Amino acid sequence: MKKKDCVFCNFKDKEVLLYEDSLCYAVISKNPINKHHVLVIPKEHYQDFVELPDELASHIFLVAKKLSKAVRKACNPDAITHVFDDVTSKSGYNLVAHYKFHIIPRFKKDMHLIDWSPMRTNESSEARSKYAKDIKKKL
Numbered sequence: 207m208k209k210k211d212c213v214f215c216n217f218k219d220k221e222v223l224l225y226e227d228s229l230c231y232a233v234i235s236k237n238p239i240n241k242h243h244v245l246v247i248p249k250e251h252y253q254d255f256v257e258l259p260d261e262l263a264s265h266i267f268l269v270a271k272k273l274s275k276a277v278r279k280a281c282n283p284d285a286i287t288h289v290f291d292d293v294t295s296k297s298g299y300n301l302v303a304h305y306k307f308h309i310i311p312r313f314k315k316d317m318h319l320i321d322w323s324p325m326r327t328n329e330s331s332e333a334r335s336k337y338a339k340d341i342k343k344k345l
């Protein structure tokens with residue numbers, strides 16, 4: 207289903223379109239982290255990763271893999287960051303509340319650092335075991 211007021215459900219700028227099939231399309235981000243920053247977007251409206259039907263989630267990952275190979279060739283990045291958000295609070299965390307898979311080429315000197323500072327280093331096995339059990343109970 208598409209939402210009338212969603213820009214990704216009603217995307218029309220074919221100039222930035224770089225891929226399209228029956229389930230999804232890909233465009234260059236309007237708010238890019240770097241040049242060649244690609245968004246892979248389902249044609250139907252889903253807000254979160256966990257809402258995606260399994261077949262569509264698999265398809266988007268395969269399309270992202272294919273496009274990542276092309277991004278590598280297009281701009282020769284030092285790395286590519288693949289990210290997406292699940293907005294569990296439904297609080298407007300994203301500019302557009304429509305799931306998208308980001309393919310972001312990264313360069314050693316681009317200064318777009320993701321702060322991967324751990325909340326703790328060398329977390330104990332006991333604590334990690336508790337976190338694992340918390341999640342396993344919900345599977």
Ligand SMILES: [Zn+2]
Nearest residue numbers: 212215251304
């Ligand atoms: Zn939408």
